[in-house]
Amino acid sequence: MSSRETILQRLRNRTGGELTVPECDFSVLVRDNWSTKERIERFEKMIESVHGEVHHCTEDMWMDRLAEVLNTRGARNLLIPQQHEIGRALRDAGRDDLPELLIYDEPIESWQAHLFNEVDASITSTRGGIAETGSLILWPNDDEPRLMSLVPPVHIAVLKASELYTTFHEAMQAQNWAAGMPTNALLISGPSKTADIEQTLAYGVHGPKELIVLMIE
Amino acid sequence: MSETAEHTGHHIDVKEFHPRAQAAIHNPKIRKNFRSAMDGLMSKRKTAFEGWDLETLRDLGANVRLRALANLPDLLEQLEKKLTENGIRVHWAVDGDEACRIVRDICKARDAKTVIKGKSMVSEEMELNHYLEEQGIEALESDLGEYIVQLADETPSHIIMPAIHKNTGEISQLLHDKTGTDLSNDVEYLTASARQQLREKFMNADVGVSGVNFAVAETGTLCLVENEGNGRMTTTVPKCHIAVTGIEKVVPSMEDVSALLALLTRSATGQHITTYFNMISGPRKAEELDGPEEVHLVLVDNGRSSIYQDDELLDTLRCIRCGACMNHCPVYTRVGGHAYGTTYPGPIGKILMPHLIGLDEGRHLPSASSLCGACGEVCPVKIPIPDLLVRLRQESVDGDKLHPAKVRGHGAKRSSMEAMIWKGWAWMHASPGIYRFGTGAASKFRALQPSKAGAWTDYRTAPKLAAKTLHQRMKERGQ
Numbered sequence: 001m002s003s004r005e006t007i008l009q010r011l012r013n014r015t016g017g018e019l020t021v022p023e024c025d026f027s028v029l030v031r032d033n034w035s036t037k038e039r040i041e042r043f044e045k046m047i048e049s050v051h052g053e054v055h056h057c058t059e060d061m062w063m064d065r066l067a068e069v070l071n072t073r074g075a076r077n078l079l080i081p082q083q084h085e086i087g088r089a090l091r092d093a094g095r096d097d098l099p100e101l102l103i104y105d106e107p108i109e110s111w112q113a114h115l116f117n118e119v120d121a122s123i124t125s126t127r128g129g130i131a132e133t134g135s136l137i138l139w140p141n142d143d144e145p146r147l148m149s150l151v152p153p154v155h156i157a158v159l160k161a162s163e164l165y166t167t168f169h170e171a172m173q174a175q176n177w178a179a180g181m182p183t184n185a186l187l188i189s190g191p192s193k194t195a196d197i198e199q200t201l202a203y204g205v206h207g208p209k210e211l212i213v214l215m216i217e
Numbered sequence: 218m219s220e221t222a223e224h225t226g227h228h229i230d231v232k233e234f235h236p237r238a239q240a241a242i243h244n245p246k247i248r249k250n251f252r253s254a255m256d257g258l259m260s261k262r263k264t265a266f267e268g269w270d271l272e273t274l275r276d277l278g279a280n281v282r283l284r285a286l287a288n289l290p291d292l293l294e295q296l297e298k299k300l301t302e303n304g305i306r307v308h309w310a311v312d313g314d315e316a317c318r319i320v321r322d323i324c325k326a327r328d329a330k331t332v333i334k335g336k337s338m339v340s341e342e343m344e345l346n347h348y349l350e351e352q353g354i355e356a357l358e359s360d361l362g363e364y365i366v367q368l369a370d371e372t373p374s375h376i377i378m379p380a381i382h383k384n385t386g387e388i389s390q391l392l393h394d395k396t397g398t399d400l401s402n403d404v405e406y407l408t409a410s411a412r413q414q415l416r417e418k419f420m421n422a423d424v425g426v427s428g429v430n431f432a433v434a435e436t437g438t439l440c441l442v443e444n445e446g447n448g449r450m451t452t453t454v455p456k457c458h459i460a461v462t463g464i465e466k467v468v469p470s471m472e473d474v475s476a477l478l479a480l481l482t483r484s485a486t487g488q489h490i491t492t493y494f495n496m497i498s499g500p501r502k503a504e505e506l507d508g509p510e511e512v513h514l515v516l517v518d519n520g521r522s523s524i525y526q527d528d529e530l531l532d533t534l535r536c537i538r539c540g541a542c543m544n545h546c547p548v549y550t551r552v553g554g555h556a557y558g559t560t561y562p563g564p565i566g567k568i569l570m571p572h573l574i575g576l577d578e579g580r581h582l583p584s585a586s587s588l589c590g591a592c593g594e595v596c597p598v599k600i601p602i603p604d605l606l607v608r609l610r611q612e613s614v615d616g617d618k619l620h621p622a623k624v625r626g627h628g629a630k631r632s633s634m635e636a637m638i639w640k641g642w643a644w645m646h647a648s649p650g651i652y653r654f655g656t657g658a659a660s661k662f663r664a665l666q667p668s669k670a671g672a673w674t675d676y677r678t679a680p681k682l683a684a685k686t687l688h689q690r691m692k693e694r695g696q
């Protein structure tokens with residue numbers, strides 16, 4: 001008998017009594033519907049409490065903010081999506097106050113060392129955010145691959161205030177995650193951190209040292 | 218670290234709990250490190266649940282886990298089916314050895330020389346690193362705490378914070394000796410230096426091995442909770458990702474995950490959520506530019522299906538490995554994680570390890586408790602840990618007629634002398650005449666009562682028998 005059958009058979013023929021299936025009432029997870037303003041405030045408070053930054057922007061001026069953010073950090077380059085409107089807009093703008101724009105358009109194998117050692121910042125879109133916990137929802141794809149939000153020391157994420165959900169529970173239902181998930185989905189709630197050395201917080205242990213949210217209102 | 222150095226490596230003798238606990242209690246550094254860390258964690262947890270109806274939320278957590286366990290075999294099959302559809306290969310292992318061999322075979326088939334690891338307690342349970350080294354495959358931990366523990370050739374002393382027993386100075390010295398990092402008390406510097414070393418390793422590793430926090434049957438999704446990003450690196454950068462997990466980790470849907478996640482991170486570290494919640498539902502697709510080509514899941518039984526047989530012990534399998542029970546345990550806080558000598562220390566270890574290693578090996582575990590009940594009160598999935606401890610204590614002395622013992626290695630603590638004394642005790646209390654005679658005689662000869670009674674009187678005064686028995690006094694009062 002295979003190990004699979006051995007295990008399943010032991011579970012199916014359990015010796016104890018019939019197991020009852022309890023009712024699960026998820027209403028405790030539901031928050032009173034917060035207004036957009038409340039959601040924005042809560043999101044900002046939460047993400048700032050874990051060392052993230054929120055910049056309030058409009059459709060017209062987010063690029064100015066981005067340039068500022070990158071310049072104050074002396075970023076030499078910025079990794080951008082190829083297809084997404086964020087990437088298109090940045091390329092079309094042709095601004096000279098932005099650093100060199102890089103595109104992730106080849107498989108990681110051909111430029112891994114460069115990504116790990118030379119890229120200073122990246123910008124990605126989000127599929128919304130979660131106010132209660134201060135989280136960004138990301139579904140990486142071929143236009144914005146998984147490592148874009150992980151390897152560069154500064155990750156900048158664009159979040160539309162209108163796409164802020166109150167809770168994770170609400171977000172997954174609204175976006176019908178049960179119908180199917182992408183190969184990789186992420187909640188990101190701050191920069192990479194550790195407290196493994198004597199409970200002292202240190203940022204950027206493996207992933208980005210900084211997480212900057214451009215909130216489009 | 219002399220007090221732990223002798224108990225490190227892979228051959229800790231679980232039976233030596235008492236001497237290790239003694240040593241730890243008399244070690245001011247261990248006492249201080251754990252006390253301050255646990256105090257911090259307890260207060261952070263409390264703050265994180267402010268504004269929540271915690272009892273209702275814990276009820277939900279318990280019900281979600283019970284529902285999953287009630288359908289365990291069906292859910293495992295559904296999970297396997299869904300994962301397979303998604304392109305993830307599923308393997309089953311009855312014990313840790315088989316799980317190790319499965320990992321080895323996947324590595325060998327890819328001609329892999331180096332494995333980078335994300336945090337996984339199940340792989341600790343399997344002693345995977347040790348096994349892979351024997352097979353000539355380098356296995357490197359990438360969680361900072363695990364990395365430190367591995368460099369020191371020790372085992373984790375806490376399931377969430379593996380290196381909690383060390384302070385900055387010791388870690389700096391260790392990194393200096395093993396990796397050439399400059400000596401420094403600057404945590405940021407030490408962290409940055411580890412980041413650099415580990416980035417090289419991520420780029421060169423052939424295989425990434427991780428644990429799983431929740432496996433979702435409906436969508437075929439493996440969920441990982443972490444702060445550092447090493448879990449994302451481990452599951453994204455190497456060409457092959459192998460996830461290992463206990464069979465109890467499966468839940469029906471993402472909705473269940475939302476409840477358990479809300480409980481897990483707040484209970485563990487007092488965080489509303491961790492930095493990363495990583496959901497993996499398949500290997501890299503043709504059009505994708507990164508991610509592993511191959512993803513495997515190894516479902517490990519290792520004693521869990523035995524626990525599953527018993528209606529009461531089954532509750533052990535609800536555990537979501539948050540560590541709150543250890544953070545709140547007065548024994549754990551004083552002796553630290555290494556004193557237990559087990560993969561999982563603290564209250565969860567006391568109820569889980571006897572099943573994994575046998576109650577003969579682990580016979581001291583259920584008694585290493587004052588039954589204060591703190592663990593049961595904080596457990597996010599309401600595992601009645603104190604009740605299970607009592608049950609295991611009974612099993613370790615072989616139960617009684619009504620409750621025959623079942624756990625492997627039961628009866629290891631039974632002493633025929635003790636059994637006889639209790640039998641005599643019961644007989645005396647069931648016979649009024651003999652009882653009165655006995656207590657009367659004891660009062661009369663109370664002067665002969667010894668003032669020392671073993672370890673009990675080392676720190677306490679022995680209670681003196683009263684000059685008159687209760688019966689005598691009641692009689693004198695004419696009642």
Ligand code: SF4
Pocket residue numbers: 535536537538539540541542543564565592595596597598599600
């Ligand atoms: S037994 Fe409960 S408190 Fe302890 S680790 Fe498991 S879930 Fe957490």
